[in-house]
Amino acid sequence: MAKKRAKIRLFVEGSLGEGQGIVVSKEQANYLFNVMRQKIGDNVLLFNGREGEWQAEVVEAGKRSVKLACRVQTAPLQLPPDLWLLFAPIKKARTAFIVEKATELGAARIMPVLTDFTNMDRIQIDRLRAYAMEATEQCGGTFIPEVCGFQKLSDVLDHWPADRKIMFCDENRKALPVAKALANETGGKWAIVIGPEGGFSPVEVERLRKMEQVTSVTLGPRILRADTAAVAALTAWQSVLGDWD
Numbered sequence: 541m542a543k544k545r546a547k548i549r550l551f552v553e554g555s556l557g558e559g560q561g562i563v564v565s566k567e568q569a570n571y572l573f574n575v576m577r578q579k580i581g582d583n584v585l586l587f588n589g590r591e592g593e594w595q596a597e598v599v600e601a602g603k604r605s606v607k608l609a610c611r612v613q614t615a616p617l618q619l620p621p622d623l624w625l626l627f628a629p630i631k632k633a634r635t636a637f638i639v640e641k642a643t644e645l646g647a648a649r650i651m652p653v654l655t656d657f658t659n660m661d662r663i664q665i666d667r668l669r670a671y672a673m674e675a676t677e678q679c680g681g682t683f684i685p686e687v688c689g690f691q692k693l694s695d696v697l698d699h700w701p702a703d704r705k706i707m708f709c710d711e712n713r714k715a716l717p718v719a720k721a722l723a724n725e726t727g728g729k730w731a732i733v734i735g736p737e738g739g740f741s742p743v744e745v746e747r748l749r750k751m752e753q754v755t756s757v758t759l760g761p762r763i764l765r766a767d768t769a770a771v772a773a774l775t776a777w778q779s780v781l782g783d784w785d
């Protein structure tokens with residue numbers, strides 16, 4: 541009987557390669573053995589964010605430990621565009637939403653930034669990283685975006701790389717819509733900046749608009765919630781400069 545296509549996908553830390561043995565974590569062993577009733581000879585899909593996706597066979601199965609052996613690479617590592625998303629954290633669930641959607645839509649790096657009007661003063665970075673990993677696991681992705689620690693927007697801008705352009709989503713000003721604003725731009729190193737519920741402060745707007753790497757854009761005549769804006773901006777950027785072609 542043809543081997544049934546593996547339907548379980550798991551993130552593992554270790555390296556993946558032909559014949560590579562993998563001992564999964566206790567939680568994963570419990571999931572595979574007790575929940576999914578995997579037994580010797582069954583196949584699961586593994587990815588580690590670096591070496592693509594591999595089909596691996598269960599070679600040892602017990603409730604406390606499960607050992608797998610990589611058999612064949614089923615998908616190469618698929619890198620997203622070199623796109624960063626800078627966003628000001630909002631309520632927990634909506635921040636999780638932003639991280640999950642940025643992962644699915646193809647951000648390479650996700651940077652929570654503290655702006656003048658941000659009303660969240662701490663975030664659970666480990667949880668955000670877990671959301672990025674889970675979104676990749678569930679959507680068949682092989683690359684997990686880096687989720688950076690919480691930094692002040694002003695500090696990030698103080699050290700902004702000269703060769704990385706910024707699409708500044710400015711709810712205040714008359715700016716061009718994304719397709720027009722980016723019409724003569726090329727891909728490469730980019731970032732999208734989204735403000736908090738309270739918007740950007742005048743000082744922040746002033747500073748961003750003065751940066752020569754910045755292209756200000758509007759996301760339409762209606763004010764969007766920060767999480768909606770993040771999805772809209774990522775989608776608009778991807779459709780003009782990204783890897784959707």
Ligand code: SAH
Nearest residue numbers: 709710711734735737738739759763764769
């Ligand atoms: N409190 C502000 C809105 C902030 S919305 C106000 O009422 O004006 C949160 C963030 O989403 C904004 O800082 C901006 O980055 C983005 N955003 C929302 N709607 C937008 C629009 N129509 N054009 C550009 N950016 C927008």
